C-alpha cells in the first residue's frame with residue numbers, strides 16, 4: 001500500500017488502529033514529493049523536517065493511548081499566500097522573495113493546532129492572479145496527469161501536490177475560482193466556502209471582498225473534515241462570521257432524494273468542450289437517478305459577471321498591493337535617486353506582468369472620472385448577480401455548472417492572451433461576486449484522460465447542502481478513486 | 495473697497511483612546527521610535543484592520559457635543575496615496591458617510607452670538623512621522639503615531655475673521671477636553687488645523703477663489719495665517735494679480751504662506767469603500783447612552799457662572815474655555831473663596847504667568863485650596879495685595895503653602911495699631927514741613943507722610959490702617 005495515495009480519513013483510521021504511524025505516512029509523502037517534484041514542481045518551500053517532528057509528536061500521543069482528531073498526523077501543505085511564522089511566504093512573487101512573516105495566518109494556526117504535519121509552501125500564480133501558475137515568479141507547476149499541461153491556478157501548486165501524492169490535503173485561496181479550477185484540472189476536490197466563513201487573517205490579500213480560503217482534498221469526506229478544522233470566528237477579521245459551530249461531516253449522508261437542482265444553461269452552450277459537456281450532462285443524470293429533481297435556468301447577468309469581477313478584483317488589488325513599496329519589507333530596487341524612483345523602480349522590478357496589468361486596470365477603474373463608469377457599475381452588477389442567485393435559490397437547493405468549459409490546457413498556450421486566460425473563470429467568478437459556497441468535484445475524464453470538474457453552488461452558508469450533494473455524487477461515481485500516474489517527458493512512469 | 499473674508503476650517507483631533515484605531519497598540523506619546531507597532535499597523539501582508547469601538551464612541555460623543563446628527567450606517571473608505579509614513583499606502587477614512595453631520599458651535603465675537611455650522615465629523619487614522627537626519631542623507635520613519643484614531647471636524651464657510659476662527663478653535667478645544675475624548679495638545683500634534691480661505695467684495699454673493707493652507711500648528715499661527723492670507727488675496731485682487739485655487743503651506747517662522755500644489759496637481763485619492771471593514775452600525779440606544787454620559791459643556795457652564803456667580807459673560811468665557819480652569823475655579827469656591835476674586839486671580843495674574851511660561855491651566859502647580867488660602871490671607875489683611883502677587887509667583891516656583899511663603903519672606907502685614915502709631919508719631923515729628931503743609935490745606939502732603947510710614951515699616955504696614963491713624967494723629971494736633 002502506498003500511504004501517499006490514501007485520503008486523510010483513511011490515514012486517520014490506520015493511525016487509530018495503530019496499523020501505521022504518522023511518521024511512516026509523513027515519510028511516505030515526503031519520499032513521493034522528492035520523486036515527483038522534479039517533474040511537478042509544486043513546492044516553493046519545504047519544511048519536511050518540521051513535518052516529521054510534528055508526526056513524531058502525534059505518534060507519541062497515539063502511543064499514550066490519547067484520542068486524535070481527524071487531521072492529526074495527516075501531512076498537509078499550504079498555498080504560499082498563507083502567512084507562516086518563521087517560514088518564507090512569497091506569494092510566488094519577486095516582491096516577497098525573502099519575506100518571512102512573524103505571525104501565522106488564522107487557518108495556519110488552526111492546522112497547527114490540529115497537529116497536521118506541514119510539509120511546506122506551494123506554488124501559485126503571482127499574488128493569486130492567474131489560472132495556470134504560469135505567472136509565478138519562480139516556476140510553473142505541471143499537471144500530474146500530463147506534465148505538458150498546466151495544473152490550473154492560482155492554487156495550482158495545491159491541486160497538483162494533492163493530486164500527485166506529495167501532500168494529503170492543502171489549503172488554497174479562491175478569489176474567482178482559484179481553488180475550484182485547479183481542483184477540476186487535477187481531478188481533486190476543492191471547496192470555496194461562503195464569504196466570511198473562514199478568517200482571511202494572514203492570507204495575503206488579492207481582492208478582499210472576494211478572497212476565501214478553502215480546502216483542496218482527495219475526496220469529499222476529507223473536504224468536510226478540513227472545513228471543520230478551519231471554520232471559526234476570528235476577532236482579527238472584521239468580515240469573519242460569528243455563527244454556531246457545525247459538524248460538516250454530518251451532512252455526508254449520501255441521500256439527496258427530493259432535492260431540487262438548477263442547471264445553469266448559460267454555460268453549456270457556446271465554447272464548451274464536448275467531453276466536458278457530456279460529463280456534465282451525465283452528472284445531471286446521476287443526480288436524477290439518485291432521486292433529485294433537475295431544472296434549467298438562465299442567469300440574468302451571466303455575461304457581465306466576468307467583466308464585473310475583473311473590475312472589482314482589480315480595484316481592490318490596486319489598493320491591497322500598494323503596500324509593497326520597498327519601504328518596510330520585501331524587494332527594494334537598487335536603482336533610485338529619490339522617493340518617486342524608489343517606488344517606481346521597486347514596483348516595476350518587483351511585480352510581474354499580470355500583477356501590473358491588474359493593478360493598472362484597478363487603478364483606472366477607481367480614478368476620478370471613471371469610477372462611476374467602472375467600479376460603481378461593477379458594484380451594481382454585483383447586486384444584480386446576488387439578487388439573481390437569491391431568486392434561483394428559492395427554486396433550487398443547489399445549482400450545478402461545469403467548473404470550467406475545457407480541461408487543462410498546455411503550458412504556454414494561453415499565457416500570451418490574457419483575455420482567453422480570463423475565460424477560465426467564467427463559471428466560477430459569479431460565486432465569489434455573490435459570496436456563495438461552491439465545490440468542484442471530479443466528474444469524469446476527457447478523451448485525453450484529463451480530469452473534468454463538476455461545480456456545485458449553494459446559497460450562503462449552505463456548505464452542508466453542497467457537501468451532501470457532492471458526497472452522494474462521489475459515492476455513486478467514484479471518479480475520486482483515480483490517481484494520476486506521473487510520467488516524464490518520454491511518457492515513462494516515474 | 496471693502497472686502498469680507500470667508501473661512502472654513504478642517505480640524506484634526508487625535509482621540510485619546512488607549513489603543514490605536516485598527517490594532518491593539520498603545521497610543522501613548524513620547525516613546526522610542528517604532529516601539530508601539532505591530533504587524534497590523536505596519537501593514538504586513540495578510541493583516542487586517544478591526545475598528546476600535548471606543549474611537550467610534552468618542553467620535554459620536556464629539557458629534558453630540560457639537561450638536562450633530564449621527565449616521566446610523568457609516569462606512570469606511572480607503573484614501574489611496576503613496577508616502578513612507580503611510581504603511582498600507584492608503585489611509586482608512588470616511589468619504590461620504592461621515593459618522594456625524596450637520597452640527598454647530600456658537601461663538602460670541604464682540605459679545606454677539608454667532609453660529610458656526612459644522613458640515614461633518616468623520617473618523618480616520620493618523621500616519622507615522624518622517625525623521626530626517628541632521629546631515630540630510632537619510633530619512634527614517636517612526637510608525638508609533640501611525641494608526642492613532644483621529645476625528646476631522648469640517649466647518650461650513652461661516653467664519654469671517656481670524657478672531658472668529660480663534661474663538662471657534664478655542665471652543666472646539668474646550669468641548670473636546672470637557673468630554674475627555676482628546677488631549678488637544680497642539681505642540682504634540684494632537685490638534686491640527688487646515689484653513690480654507692477666500693475673500694470677496696462686500697455684498698457679493700459669489701465666493702472668491704479659495705486657497706487651502708496646511709501646516710498650522712497653533713491657534714496663534716492660525717490667526718497669523720488667516721490675516722496674512724486674506725491680505726494676500728485682497729492685494730492680488732486690488733493689483734490685478736491672479737489668484738489660483740491651490741494648496742499652500744503656512745510657514746509660521748517666516749510668517750508667510752507658500753504654494754504647495756495647484757488644483758491640476760491635486761492628487762486623485764481613488765476613494766472606495768474598504769472591503770476589509772463592515773458598516774459601522776450605530777443604534778439609537780447607543781446614541782442615547784452616549785448623550786446621557788455627556789458632562790456639562792462649556793456653553794452651559796458659562797451661563798451657569800453668569801447666573802450663579804455673577805461673572806461677566808467675558809470673564810465666564812475665559813474661565814470655562816478650559817475645563818481644568820473651570821474645575822479649579824469651582825474647587826476654590828467650595829474652599830470658601832469669593833467667586834469674583836478667584837476669577838480675577840485666574841484670568842489675571844495666573845493666566846498671565848501661564849502665558850509667560852507657555853503653559854496650560856493643567857500645568858498650574860498649586861492646588862485650589864492653596865490659592866483659596868492666599869486669597870484669604872489678603873482678604874483678612876494678613877498680607878497686602880502686592881505681597882500676595884509675590885506669594886503667587888513663589889507658589890508657581892514651588893508649590894508650597896502660601897502661609898509658609900509669607901512667613902519665609904516676612905510678608906506679614908503690620909496691622910497692630912499701637913505698633914503703627916509709634917511709627918506714625920516718629921514720622922510726624924520728623925517731618926514738620928509736611929505737617930505744616932497738611933495743616934495749610936495741602937492734602938497731597940498726607941500721601942508723602944503715608945509713604946514715609948510705609949517705608950519705615952519696610953512696606954509691611956497695612957496702608958489703610960496707616961492712613962487712618964495718620965489722619966487721626968494730624969487732626970488731633972490741629
Ligand SMILES: [Zn+2]
Nearest residue numbers: 517519532535
Ligand atoms: Zn499596531
